[in-house]
Amino acid sequence: MSKTVLIGNGFSIAYNRELACPAILGTVLKRFREEGAGSDAGSALYRLATDVDPAATDGLEDLLGPLDVVGGALMHLHELVGLAGRLGPSEVTRGLGMVTDFMAALYQRGVGHVLEVVAERSKQTEGDADATDHEVLRDFLRAVVDASPGRTSIATLNYDGLLFSALPDDVSKSDMAEGYDARYVAVVEGGPLLKGQPLRSYDNQPGQYRILNLHGSLGWLHDRGQLLSFRIRDLESVDYWRAWRSGESTWSPVVVLTNQTSKTRRIGEHPFRLAYNIFEAELVNSTHWLIAGYGFGDDALNEALRRAAAPRAGQQRRTCLVVTYGDWPTAEHLRGVLGGDIELFISRAGIAGVVASEHWAAFAT
Structure with a gap:
């Protein structure tokens, strides 16, 4: 499973x-x-x-x-x-x-x-193992880990570092940055050297739980052929985003932040293409999906989900638990994206309430 x-x-x-x-x-x-x-x-x-x-x-x-x-x-x-x-x-x-x-x-x-x-x-919790004010996230991810004892990919649409920091410290986890060949560069003119890790160019993430940043990260920057991942707190320490806006940095953010038309083109570029390819392959090979906090309004991502959800000969029927808060997305909208072959469960209890809800067993078992 x-x-x-x-x-x-x-x-x-x-x-x-x-x-x-x-x-x-x-x-x-x-x-x-x-x-x-x-x-x-x-x-x-x-x-x-x-x-x-x-x-x-x-x-x-x-x-x-x-x-x-x-x-x-x-x-x-x-x-x-x-x-x-x-x-x-x-x-x-x-x-x-x-x-x-x-x-x-x-x-x-x-x-x-x-x-x-x-x-x-x-930033109050990014990289801070002692933080207590994102207990809701920690509890949710602990339940995800407990329900997923095998190798598991966790894709995220968020730029912040909350997901990585809230994953339990006692599990083996990795992101899309290589763990070797660190570079030391000044990302702000006249600033100190910061440690950056090259982003992966193929599917070689170690660890039991691997994070896929589908739309980039606050810590991802590029400049003249270099594509590096920095610690977010290090970029904050040099006031990077103000410096970039002001033309005091040649290092640009690596994120997908554009309209639907351009997004399709953007995710076809590295490193987003790699993240999407891995994610879609993982969906195809998985029996259980958990989709939490996504409103199903992204055309390119919906198309990837639709392709992965297509029935395949000899494959076990998939189970998908969608966690949302409020009336959207509707069951009809979800069926329009995921099709009718998936066994669909919808929890409207939100991230904070889903683990205690009757629907959690659909993913956990």
Whole structure:
């Protein structure tokens, strides 16, 4: 009997409600206004989002995504400057360059603020083995470990380090960073050298419980071909996210933070492609799935779940326990993603209440 776990934003919210996407977005827009963006920054981003994608919502990824999309699209227009006519190619090239740089800087500022807010609101427990204020997370993961005595993959959509820190200390666990060949680099101009571990390039994670960061991590950075994982607290110590927003660091975050259209392209790139490939293979080979704190609103991830859930000849019927809080997602929506071949159980008791609920046995047995 093999088991695979998927952890969504609801896991982090169970620790701190201010890690919910609407709360993060509200703080980011407030910081935009404080930096001179104007009182209508949120509405302007929403109008841009719906122009790029009429199906866009006022959510965090949909509002920041178009800044990434439009900036990339403008770069391709450089190939057409020969059609500029009386304006002159050089004038158009200069104008496009300025707008492209502006869009990139705006996206960088937005992403930088988002990641800084996430770090601020989760840092009390990240890497702190003695912390007691995320007991709910510890209790939940202890129950997951007790119910999963075999090798288990735990995929997460969250950037913070709460999952790794809340896993029991007495189990063998690993993440997507290699355990050797450490590099020491200054990620902030004039700052101290920080220890970074290269990210894995193939499926070689040791340990009984391995964490797959499907959408990246606060600690993942890249610069000129180097892709390293740093301790989050080390990045905080050098005020990394402020420095990156201000152009004082050439090291960029490695995260998926964009709209649905661009996300499909982004997860096809390393290291996200590796994480998704491993996760989907684990789903296919597992008899029991646990999906906790995920709202089933991510098109690319839903498609991966749909593919993995497809019936296969000679394979035991899978059991899936979905843990949520409130009325969403509905059973109908879940069936639309997972299909009818999976034995589906839904607990609406949330991360804090699911272990004591009648549904826990669906995953634990």
